[in-house]
Amino acid sequence: MRRIIHNVSLADQAYNLLKKDISSAVLAPEQELPEEKLAADLGISRTPLREALKRLATEGLIVLQKGRPATVATFTKEDSLEYMELRQVLEIHNIEKIMPLLDQLLFDELKENLEHQLEAVQQNHYHNFIDLDREFHLILVSRNGNSKFQEMIHQINTGVNRAFLLLSNTLHVSAYEAYEEHVTLVEALESKDVSLAKEKMLKHLQNVEKRFLSYFHKEEK
Incomplete structure (x- = not known):
């Protein structure tokens, strides 16, 4: 494990290093x-x-336990x-809720995010x-006025x-597929076609599920 460099937030560096070690x-x-x-390993x-x-x-990513060490x-x-x-239940319903509230600012945010997604994929x-x-x-859920709804989608996306x-x-394969699915979803939102947008969101989430199942199928083998 690499040690901390003492010129940036120590907590941020520890978080990033541990997250990388968990993901790899x-x-x-x-x-x-x-x-x-x-603490000793990180300095x-x-x-x-x-x-x-x-x-x-x-x-x-980890589980905190009272009186015992945290575990991955x-x-x-x-x-x-x-x-x-x-x-699927929450995010498809969210499309219907936010459709009347879509504006150029939201599309600018989404497209900027998509640009960064593509850069991340291209740069591995x-x-x-x-x-x-x-x-x-x-x-997408930021336009939903229901704060509890926002919290639930935030929590589920974290999981x-x-x-x-x-x-x-x-x-290297699934990231580009997900990026392309996001692009088609934004295009459907821009067309103001709520049925098409919900269809694109459903297709995206179904594909995410297929990628999960493919991963677990390989693990089980």
């Missing part, structure tokens, strides 16, 4: 993360380390399917793509984000 399987699912050892105190661990827990989270096929079922920065994919869906991390060995 250097830190395996269910592996314990004792604070004393982690920092426990205070910024604990802040980093809290962020990782919020994203569903696991993500099963059943978890993936349950998250995807909820995403797949972990950046994961974050941009999540942001894309959060931009699904964990599955994307597990899929990192196939992201």
